[in-house]
Amino acid sequence: MKLRSTLLLLCLIFSSVLFSSQLSLAVEEEENPEAIISRFQQYLRINTAQPSPDYAEAADFILAQAKSLSLESQTLEFVNGKPLVLLKWPGSDPSLASILLNSHTDVVPAEPEKWTHPPFSAHLDSRGNVYARGSQDMKCVGLQYLEAIRRLKASGFRPIRSVYLSFVPDEEIGGHGGAEKFAESDVFQRLNVEIVLDEVLEWGMKYETKSGKKSELVGLASPSENYRAFHAERCPWWLVIKAIGAPGHGAKLYDNTAMENLLKSIESVRKFRASQFDLVKAGLKAEGEVVSVNMAFLKAGTPSPTGFVMNLQPSEAEAGFDIRIPPTADPDALERRIAEEWAPASRNMTFEFKQKHSSLDKSGKPLITATDSSNPWWNLLEEAVKKANGKLGKPEIFPASTDARYFRDLGLPAIGFSPMANTPILLHDHNEFLNKDEYLKGIEVYESIIKAYASYIQHARRDGSKDEL
Numbered sequence: 001m002k003l004r005s006t007l008l009l010l011c012l013i014f015s016s017v018l019f020s021s022q023l024s025l026a027v028e029e030e031e032n033p034e035a036i037i038s039r040f041q042q043y044l045r046i047n048t049a050q051p052s053p054d055y056a057e058a059a060d061f062i063l064a065q066a067k068s069l070s071l072e073s074q075t076l077e078f079v080n081g082k083p084l085v086l087l088k089w090p091g092s093d094p095s096l097a098s099i100l101l102n103s104h105t106d107v108v109p110a111e112p113e114k115w116t117h118p119p120f121s122a123h124l125d126s127r128g129n130v131y132a133r134g135s136q137d138m139k140c141v142g143l144q145y146l147e148a149i150r151r152l153k154a155s156g157f158r159p160i161r162s163v164y165l166s167f168v169p170d171e172e173i174g175g176h177g178g179a180e181k182f183a184e185s186d187v188f189q190r191l192n193v194e195i196v197l198d199e200v201l202e203w204g205m206k207y208e209t210k211s212g213k214k215s216e217l218v219g220l221a222s223p224s225e226n227y228r229a230f231h232a233e234r235c236p237w238w239l240v241i242k243a244i245g246a247p248g249h250g251a252k253l254y255d256n257t258a259m260e261n262l263l264k265s266i267e268s269v270r271k272f273r274a275s276q277f278d279l280v281k282a283g284l285k286a287e288g289e290v291v292s293v294n295m296a297f298l299k300a301g302t303p304s305p306t307g308f309v310m311n312l313q314p315s316e317a318e319a320g321f322d323i324r325i326p327p328t329a330d331p332d333a334l335e336r337r338i339a340e341e342w343a344p345a346s347r348n349m350t351f352e353f354k355q356k357h358s359s360l361d362k363s364g365k366p367l368i369t370a371t372d373s374s375n376p377w378w379n380l381l382e383e384a385v386k387k388a389n390g391k392l393g394k395p396e397i398f399p400a401s402t403d404a405r406y407f408r409d410l411g412l413p414a415i416g417f418s419p420m421a422n423t424p425i426l427l428h429d430h431n432e433f434l435n436k437d438e439y440l441k442g443i444e445v446y447e448s449i450i451k452a453y454a455s456y457i458q459h460a461r462r463d464g465s466k467d468e469l
Contacts (some may be wrong), residue, residue, distance in 0.1 A: 031154060036147055036443070037436050039065070041122035043139050044132035044156040044273040048170050049109045049120075058105045059083040062167050065146050069153060071165075071469050078181035082169040083435070086187075088469040089149060089346040091162040091454060098162040098195030098467040099453045102403060103142035104171030104178065104199070107134040114430045129438040135434040138199040140442065141418050142167055148446035156219050158453030162467045164191055172405050174355070175360035183410060192467040193412060195377045195453065198404040200230045200416030226391045227445070229381065230416035231369040233398035233405060234288055234324035238296075238354040241265055241343045243317045250311035259300060261347040262317040268341050269293055269321065273418040288397030289326050291334065320354075327366035357401070361411065369413040376456065377413055384452040388445040390419070419445040 046057045059075060062085045066073045072088040085105075091098070110119035110133045117123035119133040134140075145165050168178035182188055243265070245258035276290040300317035301308040325331055343351040361367050371378045382392050404414040419442035426432040 018122055031151065033436070033440060036440065037124065039147075040140070040439060041130065041132075041141050044122035044134055047120045047121055047173040048106045049130070049133060050106055050170075051109075053106045053169070055081070055083050055105060055169055058167070059085050060266060062087075062105075062142075062146075065143075069146065069150055071149070076182070076185075076187060078185065079169075079177035080094040082177045084169060084178055084182055085163040085167040086469065087167075089159055089165075089454075091159045091467075093160050093457070094467055095456060096161045096163060097192050098164055098402070098468075099450075100191065100193045100196045100407075101145045101163065101165045102168065102179065102196055102198045102407075103138055103145065103166070104168050104175075104403060105139070105142070106169055106172045107137065107139070107211075107426050108172050109133075110432075111226040111430065116431050119432075124436065128440070129287065130436060131431060131433045132303060133432055135432050136418075136420065136423070136425075137432070138418065140439055141199050142432055144419070144442045144446050147443045147451075148450050151443065151447050153452060155345055157451060158168055159450075160457055161194075161454045163450060163454050164193070164467075164469075168403060175403045175406060179406045183406040190468050193407075196407040196414040197406065197449070198230070198402055198407075198414055198416050200398055200402065200418050226393055227385060227417065227419055227421060228346045229392050229395055230288075230398040231371050231395040232288075232327050232367060232377070233401055233416065234292070234326045235367075235405065236354050236401050237323040237325060237358040239321045239338065239351060240350060240354060241319050241324055244348045244350075246311075247315040248313045250313055252313070256348065257313050258315055258317040258348075259313065262300070262319055264320060264347070265342050265349065266295065269295070272337070286396060288399045289328060291326065291329055292322075292324045292399065294322050296322050306364070324399065324401075325359045327368050328397070329359065331359060332406065357405065361409065367405065367408045368397075369408065369415060375413055377453070378415070378457070380452045381415060381417070381449060381454060384448040385419075385445060387452075388448040390421075390445055396435075417449075418442075 043058075043061055046061060047054050048058050060158065063073055063075070064102050066085075066087045072090065074086050076086060078084065113117055115131070117125075117131040119131075122132040122135075132139075142165075147313075149163070166179075166182065166284075168175070168182060170177040171179065174180075180304055180391060200285045243258040243262040245256050245261060246254075248257065272291075273293045276292065279285040280287050281289055297318075297320040299319070300314050302312050302314055323334075325334065338351055339345075343349040359367055369375065369378075378395070386390050398416055402416055404416055407414040420438055421433065421441075422436055423434060
């Protein structure tokens with residue numbers, strides 16, 4: 001009897017040791033760099049390019065990853081056919097405000113014939129570069145969040161604050177069907193979010209000096225381990241100016257034609273643009289600190305079967321402009337300039353905004369996330385990046401727009417951050433790629449950030465609600 005009991009005990013011990021060994025091997029396999037890169041490639045191979053993104057497949061992939069990590073999940077659809085996946089890593093103290101890690105699942109279109117490797121092949125070359133649309137903008141960040149959590153869980157770390165991850169649709173077309181509706185929803189309110197981390201891509205700008213020398217403000221993402229972080233962004237005003245005039249024979253000279261009036265406006269816009277650009281070229285301001293204006297389209301003329309009627313001066317002409325306003329600019333002054341100089345009614349001109357997002361919050365203050373002692377999240381970010389052997393530069397205003405603006409509109413601190421160094425800027429470009437070593441390094445950086453944020457307990461929550469999914 002004793003022998004049988006001893007044998008049974010030995011069998012149980014052996015089975016336990018065997019199970020533990022198998023579990024340990026499984027965890028090691030999950031954390032193997034090849035497995036991590038393979039998951040990244042799987043996500044990149046899902047074609048979520050606008051205008052017809054495969055959101056369903058992307059959502060299924062993210063949910064499968066969440067299940068493998070034992071994260072809570074739900075799928076929301078504020079717009080039919082555009083799923084938003086929301087994941088939760090519960091904290092031990094649900095009374096504390098939570099953290100939101102935001103990323104978007106859609107990408108911009110690609111022209112396959114202009115790529116060295118197919119844009120949705122996620123080809124890994126001999127130098128370790130992973131070629132795919134979305135490798136920089138921004139499927140890398142979404143997966144880095146998850147891989148960082150995988151590492152933290154394997155280390156036995158348990159968050160005090162709850163950590164939410166949102167995978168939103170439609171950022172590349174304005175975010176109106178994704179982050180905007182999410183930020184306005186009761187679901188978001190119940191999360192009791194205190195800080196938002198979102199994407200930011202390194203931004204490059206090439207120009208020619210007055211002497212004719214070609215120069216470049218940012219040709220590469222930082223060549224060292226330094227990372228850039230953005231605490232604000234320029235807001236888009238999409239302006240259409242329309243001129244009206246009497247039609248006439250193409251050979252006739254007369255004043256106030258639609259084309260003549262529109263060309264005067266375009267010249268006025270050009271001079272303003274040049275004055276802003278000169279500030280950047282002279283090093284007096286960063287690109288995100290000036291108002292940018294770029295003409296997006298010019299529409300005029302009377303169509304004919306062979307092109308346009310050439311002996312008829314048109315009665316209408318339009319031009320569209322993409323304007324980006326920093327939160328430090330005076331929006332009222334710019335709108336007066338548009339009404340008085342760019343599209344004056346005295347020249348039979350009108351204007352309208354196809355999109356006009358405010359750079360000010362509801363109280364009229366600039367939408368800028370503080371980076372001083374009043375915002376502990378910035379200091380935590382700096383320290384966490386430092387612990388991961390990186391360094392943050394001076395906080396900047398992002399020249400374009402991201403989903404972060406919808407969270408800043410609510411008065412929440414939102415920081416744009418994407419850990420990519422030593423990387424050519426190829427967002428929205430042909431042959432977009434990210435090196436696997438940079439990708440893996442970014443996971444370590446997020447691991448440090450998430451650990452620091454999720455462990456912080458001194459900051460009081462904004463209201464009496466508890467976070468919930």
